[in-house]
Amino acid sequence: MVSRRNFLASAATMVGAGVVTRVGAASLPEAVIMETAATQAPLAPPNGRPYHPVVTLNGWSLPWRMNNSVKEFHLVAEPVVREFAPGMKANLWGYNGQSPGPTIEVVEGDQVRIFVTNKLPEEHSIHWHGQRLPNGMDGVTGLTQPGIPPGKTFVYEFTAKRPGTFMYHPHADEMVQMAMGLMGFWVTHPKNPDFMRVDRDFVFLLGNYDIQPGSYTPKVSTMLDFNLWTINTRVFPGVDSMNVRQGDRVRIRMGNLTMTNHPFHLHGHEFAVTGTDGGWIRPEARFPEVTMDIGVGQMRALEFIADEPGDWPFHCHKSHHTMNAMGHNIPTMIGVDQKGIAEKINRLVPDYMAMGERGGAMGSMEMPLPDNTLPMATGEGPFGNIEMGGMFTTVKVRKEQKPGDYSDPGWYKHPKGSVAYEWTGNVPAATRAPGASLSAAGVEYRARKPQGHQH
Amino acid sequence: MSTNRNAARMKPLAIAFSSLLLAGCASFSSDGGLDTVSAFTRERTGQAVQRDSSAEDTAASASAVKQFLTQPLTPDAAVRIALANNKGLQAAFAELGIAEANLVQAGRLRNPGFSFGRIRGGDNIDIDRSILFDFVGLLTLPLRTGIESRRFEQAKLQAAAQAVQLATDTRKAYFNAVGAQQALHYAGQVTTAAEASAELAQRMSRVGNWSRLDQAREQAFYADATTQLARARHNAVAAREQLTRLLGLWGSALDYAIPERLPELPERLTDANDIEAQAMRQRLDVQIARQGASATASALGLTRATGFINVLELGYANKSQTGEPRQNGYEIELALPVFDWGTARRARAEAIYMQSLQRTADTAIRARSEVREAYSAYRTRHDIARHYLDEVVPLRKRISDEVLLRYNGMLASVFELLTDSRAQVSSVNAAIEAQRDFWIAETNLQAAINGNGSGGGSTEIRGQAVAEAQPQH
Numbered sequence: 001m002v003s004r005r006n007f008l009a010s011a012a013t014m015v016g017a018g019v020v021t022r023v024g025a026a027s028l029p030e031a032v033i034m035e036t037a038a039t040q041a042p043l044a045p046p047n048g049r050p051y052h053p054v055v056t057l058n059g060w061s062l063p064w065r066m067n068n069s070v071k072e073f074h075l076v077a078e079p080v081v082r083e084f085a086p087g088m089k090a091n092l093w094g095y096n097g098q099s100p101g102p103t104i105e106v107v108e109g110d111q112v113r114i115f116v117t118n119k120l121p122e123e124h125s126i127h128w129h130g131q132r133l134p135n136g137m138d139g140v141t142g143l144t145q146p147g148i149p150p151g152k153t154f155v156y157e158f159t160a161k162r163p164g165t166f167m168y169h170p171h172a173d174e175m176v177q178m179a180m181g182l183m184g185f186w187v188t189h190p191k192n193p194d195f196m197r198v199d200r201d202f203v204f205l206l207g208n209y210d211i212q213p214g215s216y217t218p219k220v221s222t223m224l225d226f227n228l229w230t231i232n233t234r235v236f237p238g239v240d241s242m243n244v245r246q247g248d249r250v251r252i253r254m255g256n257l258t259m260t261n262h263p264f265h266l267h268g269h270e271f272a273v274t275g276t277d278g279g280w281i282r283p284e285a286r287f288p289e290v291t292m293d294i295g296v297g298q299m300r301a302l303e304f305i306a307d308e309p310g311d312w313p314f315h316c317h318k319s320h321h322t323m324n325a326m327g328h329n330i331p332t333m334i335g336v337d338q339k340g341i342a343e344k345i346n347r348l349v350p351d352y353m354a355m356g357e358r359g360g361a362m363g364s365m366e367m368p369l370p371d372n373t374l375p376m377a378t379g380e381g382p383f384g385n386i387e388m389g390g391m392f393t394t395v396k397v398r399k400e401q402k403p404g405d406y407s408d409p410g411w412y413k414h415p416k417g418s419v420a421y422e423w424t425g426n427v428p429a430a431t432r433a434p435g436a437s438l439s440a441a442g443v444e445y446r447a448r449k450p451q452g453h454q455h
Numbered sequence: 456m457s458t459n460r461n462a463a464r465m466k467p468l469a470i471a472f473s474s475l476l477l478a479g480c481a482s483f484s485s486d487g488g489l490d491t492v493s494a495f496t497r498e499r500t501g502q503a504v505q506r507d508s509s510a511e512d513t514a515a516s517a518s519a520v521k522q523f524l525t526q527p528l529t530p531d532a533a534v535r536i537a538l539a540n541n542k543g544l545q546a547a548f549a550e551l552g553i554a555e556a557n558l559v560q561a562g563r564l565r566n567p568g569f570s571f572g573r574i575r576g577g578d579n580i581d582i583d584r585s586i587l588f589d590f591v592g593l594l595t596l597p598l599r600t601g602i603e604s605r606r607f608e609q610a611k612l613q614a615a616a617q618a619v620q621l622a623t624d625t626r627k628a629y630f631n632a633v634g635a636q637q638a639l640h641y642a643g644q645v646t647t648a649a650e651a652s653a654e655l656a657q658r659m660s661r662v663g664n665w666s667r668l669d670q671a672r673e674q675a676f677y678a679d680a681t682t683q684l685a686r687a688r689h690n691a692v693a694a695r696e697q698l699t700r701l702l703g704l705w706g707s708a709l710d711y712a713i714p715e716r717l718p719e720l721p722e723r724l725t726d727a728n729d730i731e732a733q734a735m736r737q738r739l740d741v742q743i744a745r746q747g748a749s750a751t752a753s754a755l756g757l758t759r760a761t762g763f764i765n766v767l768e769l770g771y772a773n774k775s776q777t778g779e780p781r782q783n784g785y786e787i788e789l790a791l792p793v794f795d796w797g798t799a800r801r802a803r804a805e806a807i808y809m810q811s812l813q814r815t816a817d818t819a820i821r822a823r824s825e826v827r828e829a830y831s832a833y834r835t836r837h838d839i840a841r842h843y844l845d846e847v848v849p850l851r852k853r854i855s856d857e858v859l860l861r862y863n864g865m866l867a868s869v870f871e872l873l874t875d876s877r878a879q880v881s882s883v884n885a886a887i888e889a890q891r892d893f894w895i896a897e898t899n900l901q902a903a904i905n906g907n908g909s910g911g912g913s914t915e916i917r918g919q920a921v922a923e924a925q926p927q928h
Contacts, residue, residue: 213866214857327866331669335662336655344651345869348644348876351859352869367863376865 028115028153029065031074033097036060037083039240041406049107051189052197054253054405057204057230057393058240059185062102070111070157073104075126077182078119078171084228085238085324085389090209090375091217092181092233093120099233100205101168108163108191110196112222114156116148120177123147127171128186129255130277130299133158141172148172163190165299167205167255179220181207181233183257196280198303199248199403204232206294206316206391208258212323224259225328229321229390232449236322237379242314243408244306245401252314253301256294262321263393265291266304268312269395275301291317306397311381311412316391324374324389333357382411417429488551488611495615496538499737499905500622501531504538506548516540520708527712530629530894533702537625538618540703547617551740554603554610561603564596565589585592595787598757604783605750609743616739619906621701626898628698634891635687635694640715641884642687646680652873653677673870717890720840725900727830733904734826740907741822744815751811804813806870822908829896829903832914836889836896839916843886851882 034040040060042053047066054061055089065072095101106112118124125147132371137158141147148154166186170177185203190196205232210222231239244250253275256262258281272286277299294300316324333356342354353367369375379386398409490906493503507513516539523532538544574585592599656673659665699709858875860866902908 213861213864325864327861327868330865330868331659331870333659333663333869334664336659336664338655338658341651341655341658344647344654345873345876348648348651348880349855349859349872352862352872355862355865355869368860369864370857370860370866373860373864373866400612 025146028117029067029072029074030063031076031096031115031117032063032102034060034102035097037098037234037238037306039406043105045105045107048110049189049191050193051105051107052193052201053105054103054185054187054201054203055234056103056185057242057369058234058238059098059100059204060102060384061105062096068115070113071106072113072115074115074117075101075184076117076119077126080181082181082233083238084209084211084230084233084235085374088235088372089216090181090211093177094233095184099183100207101182101184103185103187103203105187105189106160107189108160110160110188112156112158112160115195116152116156117153117294118150121150123149124170124177125172126168127154127156128158128166128168129297130164130166131158131186131188132161139171139253142258145220160188162279163188163195165203165253165255165275165277165301167257167277169257176220178257179209179218179222181209181218183207183255185253185255196274197249198251200242200244200406201251201253201453202242203253205255206231206258206262207233208260211372213373216296216372226259227325229258229262229316231367231391231393232453235324235390236315236388237308237386237394241311241394241396241408243398243401243402243406245405246306246309246397246399248397249303250395251301251303253299254294255299256296259296260318261293261295263291263293263317264314264391265317265397266302266312266314268308268310268397269304269306271302271304273300274303275299306395309397309399309412310414312395312397313388314395315388321443322388322390322392323376324378326376330356365446419444483555485546487555488607488614489548491611492548492551492614492618495739498616499615499619499739500538502535502622504544504548504618505640506551507545511670520704524704524708524711527714528629529714530626530718530901531699533625534622534711535627536702536704537621541621541701542703544621547614551610551614554607557605558600558603561599562596565592582848593791594789598787601753602750602787605746609746611785612739612743612746616743616907619902621737621903623898623906625698625701627895628694628701629713630717630891630894630898632691632694632698633713633715634887636713637690637716637887638884639684639687639691641880641887642680642684644880646677646684648873648877648880649673649677649680652870655869670822715771717887717894720837720844720890720893724837725830725897726833727834729821730826730830730900730904734822735819737905738822738855738903738907739905741815741819744811744818748808748811748815751808755808758801799894822903825905825908826900829900832916833893833896833900835916836893840886840889840893843889847882848886851879855879 011236030342037058039055040056042055043061043063044053045051046063048064062073062075075095077093077095078097079095080099081089081094082094082099083089092099104114104380116124116126116128123141125139125145128137134146135154138144139156142203145154146275159263164187166188167183168186183205185205187201187203207226208226209230210219210226211217211228212219228235242250242252251274254264255277267290270288271292272288273292274281274286280301289302292300292302320326333354336357338354339355342352345352353381374389377385377387377389379392396409396412398412401409486510489504489506493505497503505512505516507516520536520540523536525533528536567589568587570585570587572581574581574583579783653676654675656665656670660667660670695713698713699705699711702711704711855875858867858872862869863873896914899914915925
């Protein structure tokens with residue numbers, strides 16, 4: 001974390017004296033910024049009520065200043081450059097150097113004061129999604145407040161009444177500002193730190209972006225056909241793994257700020273959905289699941305006991321969401337013999353290479369791509385290419401992972417005989433239904449010509 | 456007063472008669488006027504001309520042509536071959552011979568002759584005997600010689616004009632032929648791309664990956680491309696045949712080679728300074744008009760002087776049109792000054808003289824305008840061709856490179872790749888056309904300065920439709 005004191009000085013001059021007097025503060029709290037996309041260690045509360053901090057995947061939590069028992073935070077909305085994965089960066093808008101912005105962690109009953117400085121070229125405001133607060137603090141431009149003009153700082157003040165999982169996002173030119181990456185996570189911890197206590201508590205937001213190959217800035221007018229589906233504005237293999245100790249009770253809290261729903265699926269374990277943005281779910285209302293659909297604008301918290309050691313995928317089950325930028329208008333080449341044609345094309349396009357004849361896997365191919373474009377499905381694993389991108393990560397369950405240690409333990413070392421293996425014995429012919437035969441062209445079906453009009 | 460005037464009038468006539476003997480000595484020149492023609496042509500095209508008047512001459516020029524044909528033609532070699540080998544031009548040189556023969560003939564009196572007539576009516580037989588002597592011929596002999604010698608000069612200019620025109624036509628046909636051949640090459644590439652698309656589409660449809668609609672669309676494009684290729688192939692043949700005709704080639708000489716590419720654009724361009732003045736000095740139609748006017752002037756002088764000799768020259772046409780016989784001729788009228796002292800004839804001669812002056816001025820104004828237009832076309836064609844080479848083609852190449860990268864990343868389909876490569880090929884083709892058009896414009900400019908003008912064709916530059924690929928993703 002970096003303090004940006006020079007920024008602070010300039011921010012202080014920008015703020016009108018009247019604002020400072022009204023909030024009764026001598027100065028603004030420090031606007032701390034983050035410059036790396038690596039997952040930061042949880043922020044243990046240095047003062048105020050105690051709580052068990054969360055870990056923001058590929059993100060961090062925002063430090064605060066206590067001012068006469070009020071927790072003061074400072075968010076700066078500004079243009080940022082975010083690395084989506086090694087090899088690809090995007091020009092976004094974010095908070096305090098990052099998209100998404102830092103996670104804000106408070107405790108039930110805390111008095112909260114948030115300074116919001118707008119360093120965007122247009123008006124801004126922040127809506128505190130899911131919070132109970134005075135209407136005038138809801139952050140809706142035009143309805144509950146005027147927009148924060150560029151260069152100005154506004155102050156939001158309310159009491160964090162309800163414990164639970166929340167988020168914050170702009171409510172001024174919302175479509176553009178969210179498409180540009182402005183969003184952040186909010187956790188209100190319960191007064192009683194032992195209420196629904198877990199060993200590891202991960203949080204992230206789902207986002208979507210349309211960054212055309214070779215470009216750096218999202219197309220903000222895209223409605224559905226996004227090409228990058230992100231976990232905390234990162235795509236696999238840029239998403240960190242969630243590293244836990246075997247037997248840990250793990251909570252994953254997710255917010256969906258994309259334009260579609262995401263059925264998230266955990267391998268190797270079943271979980272229970274324990275919370276929504278409406279609050280915690282009573283134990284008797286929970287049911288086991290391995291896939292949970294999270295709708296647009298929703299928050300979900302799920303919990304499970306990580307008792308199976310290994311590297312377990314956790315990903316959106318919409319397979320296009322586990323791809324990076326790809327063409328959606330590409331004909332299927334499976335089974336198409338490209339011999340002869342490739343040579344013909346080569347005469348016109350010397351570097352052309354026939355692809356797709358045996359499917360879509362591109363693991364072994366390394367071909368030049370447009371600038372700032374990630375390969376469609378990559379991510380090297382211990383056994384080769386994982387062929388995943390976008391909303392994909394892993395939960396790494398290890399016996400030897402120490403409590404409080406969030407570092408990556410590396411790839412799982414499988415006990416002997418516990419990995420799928422090649423059969424080297426005789427392969428008996430597959431049993432076929434009587435009368436079935438392969439047609440000459442290798443097509444395993446026969447079209448039945450329509451007969452009569454009974455069908 | 457009046458006697459004096461009459462005396463003054465009679466004087467040139469006396470001189471004319473006294474020069475009779477001298478004029479009678481007109482004889483054939485050693486070169487038949489071709490040296491002058493050759494000099495005119497060399498000044499304007501850089502190449503000399505010669506006349507095949509004997510079997511040896513023909514054999515010599517045939518072997519020179521053969522020598523040129525051993526290598527791919529250059530524009531200059533094409534011009535040399537055409538000047539040596541084009542039978543139409545040789546026919547024009549024969550015209551020169553006719554003009555000279557006329558000149559020599561004009562310097563000689565017709566032979567005196569006898570005539571004998573016998574008419575029988577009933578029992579009467581009339582026998583007519585006479586001695587003929589061409590008295591009018593004797594009187595008009597010096598006039599005729601003067602006129603014929605001017606006509607000979609005109610014939611030389613006209614022969615040179617025809618040679619220069621042939622050189623111009625040959626250069627244009629040359630660039631057209633090379634350009635058409637290059638276009639054929641690229642049409643072949645477009646067809647290859649289309650063929651690859653169609654074949655791929657067919658195979659995709661065969662294994663069930665593509666609908667018949669999509670397949671038919673690709674097939675239709677291939678079918679169109681094939682038509683285009685056939686068209687391009689014929690155009691290449693037509694352009695080459697046009698060149699062949701101008702080169703006067705046939706038989707085994709037909710498989711001559713032309714280079715695969717048009718000449719590069721020149722580093723330096725002709726300056727606009729002085730081109731109008733140059734055209735005034737060089738243009739053959741201007742010279743022909745000027746000479747015609749001076750001929751009319753001397754005829755006018757004569758008419759003024761005598762009042763009863765009326766010389767009408769006809770047919771100093773600005774240029775000879777192919778396929779049309781040149782309108783030529785003259786008429787000398789000797790009137791006996793009995794009733795009419797020739798005032799009307801003088802007025803008529805003056806009007807004809809004024810007419811020829813205006814015609815000369817018209818030709819000159821037209822020539823100046825043509826040369827300015829030709830220069831603009833030349834500059835613009837150059838700029839367009841350069842723009843294609845420096846901007847359009849590299850840009851298309853960059854687009855193709857990027858589409859290939861997108862194809863690599865499975866962001867674009869092979870069909871987009873092929874569509875784009877077709878567009879790239881078309882832009883290369885358009886660049887070649889622009890290059891060809893520049894060389895033709897350059898030839899036209901030279902013709903506007905040195906020859907008879909650009910041939911009157913419009914130099915309007917129209918937009919070029921380039922097939923534009925619109926990849927979607």
